[in-house]
Amino acid sequence: MITLYYFAGLREATGTAQEQAELEGRTVDELLDWVRHKYPHLSLDAVRVAVNEEYALPDDRLRSGDTAALIPPVSGG
């Protein structure tokens, strides 16, 4: 099981701040496909994924217990 986090506009659009999903063994790209399938109205074009609080690459593979956060374009400062 992995934990997914949604922030900012993604949190509002999904109505979800976090959820669990059985995505261990899948890649980051496959995780995005899973999210697209579950929330077809979401725009994920500029979204990055962080796994365990570090930006991840599309081919990185998820392991059980990982946290994966969908990071929309940031606007700090």
Add this chain to the structure above:
Amino acid sequence: MKPYEIVTEPIDPQRYADYVLRPEAGAVTLFTGHVREWTRGIRTLYLAYEAYVPMAEKMLAKIGAEIEQKWPGTRTAIAHRIGELKIGEIAVVIAVSSAHRKDAYEANEYAIERIKELVPIWKKEIWENGTEWIGDQRGKPETDSGQADPAPFPPKTRRELP
């Protein structure tokens, strides 16, 4: 205080300047970014910031490590506030000390540019007639970084209030 932190209370910039000051430093640059009332002709009532706090603090520390590598001998402290902020309040503080002023100026500007690229913090503008999560601001005019290209991807989620 921690040298790289996300806070919910008002920021006292002096604490961060004091933290980086040391006998071998001849210069301290202290940048404070404030909530601006007018952006692109639209009046902001207040801002709401949200962060992925543990990752944001890690990324701030990473920026500090990059600065230490690019400008050896500097010391840096960065704090960003989240929650609801009123016009004029401090959203971000960056303090850098160095032996001579050039390094402290350059490293300080580098820090704010990297924050806007890297750190998972999001700003929502609240106006009289709506709200908007603000997307990528790198290079936009009238941002704190003050540069002038249109952003490559501003995926704005505009929502009118009822």
